[in-house]
Amino acid sequence: MSQETRPQSSAVDVSVPSVARMYDYYLGGKDNYAVDREACDELSKVVPSTQVLAINNRRFLQRAVRWLARERGIRQFIDHGSGLPTQDNVHQVAQQVDPESRVVYVDNDPIVLAHGRALLEENDHTAVIQADMRDTEGIFGSPEVERLIDFSRPVAALFVSVLHCIPDSDDPGGLVRRVADRLAPGSYLVVCQLVSEDAATRDFVTKFMDESTHGQWGRVRQAHELAAFLDGLEVEEPGLVEVSTWRPDADLGPRQLTKEWIEFGGVARKV
Secondary structure: OOOOOOOOOOOOOOOOOOHHHHHHHHOOOOOOOHHHHHHHHHHHHHOOOHHHHHHHHHHHHHHHHHHHHHHOOOOEEEEEOOOOOOOOOHHHHHHHHOOOOEEEEEEOOHHHHHHHHHHHOOOOOEEEEEOOOOOHHHHHOOHHHHHHOOOOOOOEEEEEOOHHHOOHHHOHHHHHHHHHHHOOOOOEEEEEEEEOOOHHHHHHHHHHHHHHOOOOOOOOEOHHHHHHHOOOOEEOOOOOEEHHHOOOOOOOOOOOOOOOOEEEEEEEEOO
């Protein structure tokens, strides 16, 4: 059974690490379990920059959403593989610019659904749905997306630090193109994923995460592979870069100093 057609479970399995909960732990959150923390600690022994990378990735997400809302007038966002809610989520950043901004979060982890709905129950312009991010047909046809998103107008589709969770057999580049094809001209894709030019790092992290998450993982890739996902789209300046250098708030802002692996990406426009 493919990931797209696999039924979504409402049970939280605390015996298997979750990518969303591991990310939450790296960001200093409390919505994680011992198994998640242990996996993070083991991963950090080999790639010690992982926590800094997670923090810089989150800041990139916030800067990209703020830039799209302020500079490009985007008022609709679909966040694929959103993870657990934390501080300065997409809806909070976008709605600081315009309170009418609409946001849909998509994640297949049941704990994300539970926490997200509790956080958003009083926000009529924001919703969270439990779905596999590969199920484009189901996501775009869901009642919450149909209620909030007007596809005749530009939308920002976010794939932030999630494409490495998709194996090559499920064609992550095809997913990006499939979503882009459904969006109106003037829409944007925000895309980044873990990359490394060191084969040993790619192999170790891919094997470790695949085994730890019981197959809920794809592959650490190389920069040129992510670039190919955006063929046919217009990549905005400064191009595809290590994300801490994408339109930083200040020259003194934090940078990713270690290079065994990086979060690599940017923002692309559908023309």
